[in-house]
Amino acid sequence: MATMQDVARRAQVSVSTVSYVLTGARPISQATRDKVLAAMAELDYQPNALARGLASRRSRILGLLLPMDERGIGATETAFVTGATSAAVAAGYHLVLSPIGVGDLDELRRLASQRILDGALLMEVQLHDPRVDVLREAGVPTVLIGRTEDPSGLSYVDIDFDRTVRAAVDHLVGLGHRRIVYVNHSADTIAEGYGPALRTRDSFTAAMTEHGLTPLMIPAEDSAASGRAALASALRQEPDLTAVLAMNESAVFGLLGELSTRGLTVPDDVSVVSMVTSPQVAELATPALTAMTSPGSALGRIAVQTLLRHVESGDGEIHQELLPCVLEVRGSSGPPRTPAASTTDPEAADERSSPGTEAARRRAATRRRA
Amino acid sequence: MATMQDVARRAQVSVSTVSYVLTGARPISQATRDKVLAAMAELDYQPNALARGLASRRSRILGLLLPMDERGIGATETAFVTGATSAAVAAGYHLVLSPIGVGDLDELRRLASQRILDGALLMEVQLHDPRVDVLREAGVPTVLIGRTEDPSGLSYVDIDFDRTVRAAVDHLVGLGHRRIVYVNHSADTIAEGYGPALRTRDSFTAAMTEHGLTPLMIPAEDSAASGRAALASALRQEPDLTAVLAMNESAVFGLLGELSTRGLTVPDDVSVVSMVTSPQVAELATPALTAMTSPGSALGRIAVQTLLRHVESGDGEIHQELLPCVLEVRGSSGPPRTPAASTTDPEAADERSSPGTEAARRRAATRRRA
DNA sequence: CCGCTTAGTCGAAGCGCTTCGACAACGCCG
């Protein structure tokens, strides 16, 4: 493995000159630069990142702290990661993921205090996230993906849950739905301070109230079984419901199963809209789910650029940005059968639907199997 | 940030003594050790990983090279990652994930030649994986998760696809199925050299043949739509099929949707077994999928231990190990309705099933909605 | 033509740690 010494010798210049060619910290004449670059190429020289980091006090490594629960990493997070990675690489940094959640504070402390990371991106941020304090104590510049309860003084990027929920509600209300139930994460998750669950709950309540409708929220664990239970509970509390808005990807599938078990069709009897769901997952369902798609890749890019600004300018000004999810209408949402009669004959319901719509087409397809 | 100098001064010993306390490279008396440890605690000393790495030529960082396609990381991979992480941390190493696929060879080369990693774990290994060569050239010890076509001279851990497929086939044959179709990944994926797709294909053919049955394999893209198409194609080629074995998680859901659309029930009309599928995903389906659960966490642990043996012993002997997935019977598999008549009256089919089995119970539950 | 800035290069001093050789002090053996 060639060192800078070798390059310098071969190019007949001093080590510092080679360094300046690499870093651009001082001007180097074109002739010298060419000699040095040629020597590097011939020796297949690669700078030793550790030595460089030690001398410059900058590792050029960014950490993405990404809790991994047993469910894995969804397409949304993946988009975020790829967006962040390409932004980091473009800036000459490495982006490494570390599966560190709020439970692994010791490992985080090690990572942060050992000066391995120039900066950190925090995913799955909780309202009171101890990781933020650990990083601050260690003096590691940080950008949050999500928000703590009081994010003042912290840079973050996050989904604009308020606009997202409102867009979803508007979509359903626009289709004619009045009885809409919101399936959220579990009560425990909410109590534990999971921001998205809280924020969407509040926005849902506000949006429904503004439309003059009564908000009904049902919590559900992140499991299919719990989704089934949630639907049962929803139908008990609101037998006339015509639409479900869900924040809980795992529960949605159970919910769809339960609808089918009860002989209710989607979207004829009940429309289903899933929040913050990737196209790939939405397409798994039959019919495919109308969903709010998250701007994952853009969030990742913005987060890295913000972080680098902090890293390179020794803590620049804070930057806070919210991006909404965009509505993608698929087969699971359509006009309600009739405002009050959810048990009407299917043929009758068909009469009042515009025959050319996607929803109508799907409904017809679904009926074929009856 | 305190340095080793500070600790040495405070403990009234030399820097090297402090170092020996930390590394244990030479014996230190208990009294001295205590003084040093006390000083470290008082100063909240954390060694600088970069300096340590530079001096010792060992970064104590292991890389997990994990391609991220748009679908994200499944529960299987997650289990692997957590298993690997805890093994690494237990050994005093950091384990960082890097989303590097076969397309990011340049980034991999940077990472490998810059001496940041002591070793690498390679996931989603292809039969001819260029990453292996890059790592070998850079002299980075590597353990594969999966296998290249000719893995001689390389350490790896992998799923024992042969035993896994045979277990799945045995399960179905044991239930009485004779017409079993295998839904694999796409022809492109196979052509591209995706090991699991090839190996399971071959094992399926062998297992079926040994049972005196005719193997039928249908390729499918990793999407629900393609799963639907695959089922349609399967029914065209083998109208009497009673069971589907699937290697393709995304396609399974489309396949289930298509079964339902055609009025075929699971497992009454068709049994479905999914390969290398996590319990979490299996539970998303209705009924929950009988599946082969991968030994993810154990694979991760073994991989790291193998890698560390290479790292610490300057390339020890190679280690190759295969672990099978274990069968978990859920609601999607049961005895076939009748060997030849797939359109028989459901009540008649019930006559010949053992009434106490889980499968029978589920079938009864399913029929309730008719 | 003089002093001044600017471009271009070099040497040396670290960055914070590991590791090697040296050495003192201590039993322990015959």
Next chain:
DNA sequence: CGGCGTTGTCGAAGCGCTTCGACTAAGCGG
């Protein structure tokens, strides 16, 4: 009791790089 292997500690020499001060050679306005 003299030589010898252990044990415990120290000082110094790096690891491969960045960066600072210094120096030379132009370039330039007055």
